[in-house]
Amino acid sequence: xAINDQAHDGARVRRPRSARRSALVAVLSASALGxxxxxxxxxxxxxxxxxxxxxxxxxxxxxxxxxxxxxIDDRSFNASAYQGLQLAKAxxxxxxxxxxxxxSTSNYTPNINTFIAKKCGIIITVGFDMASATQAAAKAHPSxxxxxxxxxxxxxxxxxxxxHYDTNQDGFLGGYLAAAESKTxxxxxxxxxxxxxxxxxxxxxxxxxxxxxxxxxAHVVALGWTPKKVRTAGSFAGNGLFxxxxxxxxxxxTEASTLMAQGADVIFPVAxxxxxxxxxxxxxxxxxxxxxxxxxxGCISAPQYCSLFLTSVTKxxxxxxxxxxxxxxxxxxxxxxxxxxxxxxxxxLSPFHxxxxxxxxxxxxxxxxxxxxxxxxxxxxxxxxxxAG
Amino acid sequence: MSVLEAxxxxxxxxxxxxxxxxxxxxxxxxxxRGMGTFLVALAAVMTxxxxxxxxSSDRATFILTAPPAVNVAPLTMSVRWVSIVLAVLCAAAxxxxxxxxxxxxxxxxxxxxxxxxxxxxxxxxxxGAQLNFVQMLATTLxxxxxxxxxxxxxxxxxxxxxxxxAIEGQxxxxxxxxxxxxxxxxxxxxxxxxxxxxxxLFGWLLAFLTLRYGIxxxxxxxxxxxxxxxxxxxxxxxxxxxxxxxLNSPQTFAAxxxxxxxxxPIVGPVLFDQNVFVYLAAVLLVxxxxxxxxxxxxxxxxxxxxxPHAAETVGVHVxxxxxxxxILGGAIAGIGGASFTIGSVGQFSPQMTAGLGYVALAAMxxxxxxxxxxxxAALLFGFCVSLQSFLAVLNVGIPxxxxxxxxxxxxxxxxxxLVGRVRPPAADGAPYRRE
Numbered sequence: 001x002a003i004n005d006q007a008h009d010g011a012r013v014r015r016p017r018s019a020r021r022s023a024l025v026a027v028l029s030a031s032a033l034g035x036x037x038x039x040x041x042x043x044x045x046x047x048x049x050x051x052x053x054x055x056x057x058x059x060x061x062x063x064x065x066x067x068x069x070x071x072i073d074d075r076s077f078n079a080s081a082y083q084g085l086q087l088a089k090a091x092x093x094x095x096x097x098x099x100x101x102x103x104s105t106s107n108y109t110p111n112i113n114t115f116i117a118k119k120c121g122i123i124i125t126v127g128f129d130m131a132s133a134t135q136a137a138a139k140a141h142p143s144x145x146x147x148x149x150x151x152x153x154x155x156x157x158x159x160x161x162x163x164h165y166d167t168n169q170d171g172f173l174g175g176y177l178a179a180a181e182s183k184t185x186x187x188x189x190x191x192x193x194x195x196x197x198x199x200x201x202x203x204x205x206x207x208x209x210x211x212x213x214x215x216x217x218a219h220v221v222a223l224g225w226t227p228k229k230v231r232t233a234g235s236f237a238g239n240g241l242f243x244x245x246x247x248x249x250x251x252x253x254t255e256a257s258t259l260m261a262q263g264a265d266v267i268f269p270v271a272x273x274x275x276x277x278x279x280x281x282x283x284x285x286x287x288x289x290x291x292x293x294x295x296x297x298g299c300i301s302a303p304q305y306c307s308l309f310l311t312s313v314t315k316x317x318x319x320x321x322x323x324x325x326x327x328x329x330x331x332x333x334x335x336x337x338x339x340x341x342x343x344x345x346x347x348x349l350s351p352f353h354x355x356x357x358x359x360x361x362x363x364x365x366x367x368x369x370x371x372x373x374x375x376x377x378x379x380x381x382x383x384x385x386x387x388a389g
Numbered sequence: 390m391s392v393l394e395a396x397x398x399x400x401x402x403x404x405x406x407x408x409x410x411x412x413x414x415x416x417x418x419x420x421x422r423g424m425g426t427f428l429v430a431l432a433a434v435m436t437x438x439x440x441x442x443x444x445s446s447d448r449a450t451f452i453l454t455a456p457p458a459v460n461v462a463p464l465t466m467s468v469r470w471v472s473i474v475l476a477v478l479c480a481a482a483x484x485x486x487x488x489x490x491x492x493x494x495x496x497x498x499x500x501x502x503x504x505x506x507x508x509x510x511x512x513x514x515x516x517g518a519q520l521n522f523v524q525m526l527a528t529t530l531x532x533x534x535x536x537x538x539x540x541x542x543x544x545x546x547x548x549x550x551x552x553x554x555a556i557e558g559q560x561x562x563x564x565x566x567x568x569x570x571x572x573x574x575x576x577x578x579x580x581x582x583x584x585x586x587x588x589x590l591f592g593w594l595l596a597f598l599t600l601r602y603g604i605x606x607x608x609x610x611x612x613x614x615x616x617x618x619x620x621x622x623x624x625x626x627x628x629x630x631x632x633x634x635x636l637n638s639p640q641t642f643a644a645x646x647x648x649x650x651x652x653x654p655i656v657g658p659v660l661f662d663q664n665v666f667v668y669l670a671a672v673l674l675v676x677x678x679x680x681x682x683x684x685x686x687x688x689x690x691x692x693x694x695x696x697p698h699a700a701e702t703v704g705v706h707v708x709x710x711x712x713x714x715x716i717l718g719g720a721i722a723g724i725g726g727a728s729f730t731i732g733s734v735g736q737f738s739p740q741m742t743a744g745l746g747y748v749a750l751a752a753m754x755x756x757x758x759x760x761x762x763x764x765x766a767a768l769l770f771g772f773c774v775s776l777q778s779f780l781a782v783l784n785v786g787i788p789x790x791x792x793x794x795x796x797x798x799x800x801x802x803x804x805x806x807l808v809g810r811v812r813p814p815a816a817d818g819a820p821y822r823r824e
Binding site: 101223224240249257258276304 | 527734
């Protein structure tokens with residue numbers, strides 16, 4: 001925007017080159033779309049895809065994934081869904097798989113349509129942002145099977161399996177652990193975007209911190225997310241710190257630095273690969289600064305930062321995508337909504353890895369009983385059940 | 390909303406009747422009056438919103454110490470009284486501008502007045518809490534550094550008459566190759582070199598397409614960005630991802646404290662305890678400035694950018710000057726790209742530059758194609774990024790999308806209000822044909 005405005009201003013002043021600068025305006029605005037469209041085409045021509053295509057002639061079932069803008073290698077939900085497809089193939093060699101990367105939101109519908117034309121047995125769309133594109137495609141092609149990661153349709157759609165995860169449950173456990181491990185009495189979180197699938201994590205996490213304060217008479221403060229007092233169920237509204245995209249790692253570094261500057265010593269980024277920027281900042285901050293990773297076990301997806309991760313607040317995207325793919329291949333696919341919880345193992349706190357020895361047994365025991373309490377419904381994951389630190 | 394409202398310029402200066410003066414550094418008296426009026430308006434906001442609008446018991450604390458600087462006690466202020474005192478000073482600066490209309494000191498006085506406003510705003514934001522002011526300035530440099538490289542690249546190219554829209558692409562190429570070479574060899578300086586080579590290569594491509602074949606410079610630049618975006622995304626998936634540990638896990642440059650200087654309170658940790666990219670940017674800034682405006686080489690470059698035919702008649706080889714500058718410019722952008730990976734997060738991921746190449750281009754234009762002007766615009770942008778982050782953490786209640794907009798809105802509002810008309814090099818963007 002900045003360039004466009006300036007160029008336009010310039011065009012009015014200068015006489016001979018005004019046409020050229022106007023061309024700049026036009027081209028720049030076009031490039032925002034054009035560049036991404038071109039690159040999307042290139043990105044999709046992956047060897048993994050072609051290798052998958054080569055074995056496709058032997059197999060009757062093709063599973064296809066459309067990633068969101070984070071890309072297939074985001075160490076987070078796109079990668080997890082892809083891992084789900086790999087697991088499905090391992091379980092049933094007759095399955096082959098492909099994916100298309102989206103470099104901007106304008107790629108969603110074309111990518112879905114490409115896969116419909118390729119007669120994919122099931123199309124996995126990844127992310128809340130793809131909900132409306134998936135819904136439109138599912139309505140237009142009622143015999144095509146879909147699964148979408150991170151969404152719930154009300155009412156449910158017959159040919160779409162919506163995979164949703166109550167990550168406030170394991171987020172709550174992560175928040176409790178963060179509060180227990182904080183030496184400064186401050187912990188911080190930030191999100192990629194202010195959308196429910198992100199804020200649900202932050203919400204449970206803040207609730208966990210507040211619960212820690214309540215039961216231990218402590219005063220640990222959670223920075224970066226303030227849940228709204230009055231809100232409708234499932235909205236997870238509030239005010240907080242967001243990068244507003246899932247690619248700008250420089251901004252992720254800025255956000256984490258800010259949280260640490262304001263005293264936080266445990267950082268929980270809920271922003272996919274942008275969290276890697278936060279990890280760089282935490283590593284730079286040195287000893288006594290920790291993190292919790294999101295979506296997947298960070299020690300497996302980003303092993304270079306394993307020594308920073310107290311734990312990871314994960315959701316079982318890979319197993320549920322695997323199950324959806326296998327059911328579609330076997331012909332037992334049923335649309336509707338799936339909800340991952342602590343109860344069914346759809347969400348969970350990952351192992352402590354490097355911190356297994358340093359986290360006190362008392363805290364570990366508390367996490368076990370908290371988990372049981374959340375499953376039984378005795379402990380609320382709503383931050384408003386507890387006074388704000 | 391208060392940030393946005395605060396950022397809106399005051400009454401715009403009346404349209405000028407005559408043609409702009411040839412030297413773009415001169416400021417019209419209308420603009421000075423506008424700046425003065427704006428400061429008076431800010432003083433009113435400070436008095437009523439930040440001063441009288443808060444209880445007199447509200448205190449704000451600024452933390453002024455960060456390692457390795459010597460310890461300074463935190464500064465605790467009464468929000469109301471600090472704001473009112475600052476408002477009086479800010480109004481005085483504004484009135485001085487309105488009535489004296491001094492040409493030379495006008496920017497300085499305006500800058501001082503605006504700083505007073507920021508100070509007051511920050512005390513208001515931090516009321517009842519602590520604000521780590523030193524870290525806020527240090528965080529500013531995270532996003533400023535790549536912008537400085539990017540705008541220096543743009544200046545190198547455009548001063549010789551070639552528009553470099555491809556900075557974003559050269560960033561990506563430099564980030565990619567810098568990470569890969571830095572990771573494979575384990576030598577970060579080789580990574581910097583690789584970044585420069587990658588950027589220089591795409592600088593050469595831009596020069597080749599536009600100077601040899603006369604392709605429109607903007608079209609060529611946009612194509613290069615699209616190509617680099619696609620290529621780096623493709624290669625990341627093809628090459629880096631399968632062997633992440635070897636190919637895409639470089640170390641990063643650690644911060645190097647400059648002895649003694651890094652002990653200075655506030656300034657030390659911000660400026661003298663940074664990694665090599667920050668120091669490199671500072672050195673390049675001076676080199677490019679001195680080179681362009683104080684050397685024979687710079688005179689020739691500017692002659693080629695302003696009036697290539699005249700330069701040719703006195704024996705300057707226009708095409709080779711342009712080739713050299715565009716390649717050098719590309720290399721500078723490539724080093725800036727490497728700062729994203731081996732200077733910051735320690736791995737490449739697709740599109741990680743997130744459009745900062747275009748922001749760098751804007752900073753160059755706002756800075757009037759001058760290195761230190763571009764630095765000013767880049768610092769303002771970086772500060773606003775840092776500011777929005779702190780505002781969100783301090784929970785001022787501004788919705789996150791508005792905060793995310795703030796760096797762009799404030800940069801545009803402040804800089805366009807201040808800079809006004811800019812004049813690019815006369816032959817910028819024009820293909821050169823010998824007659």
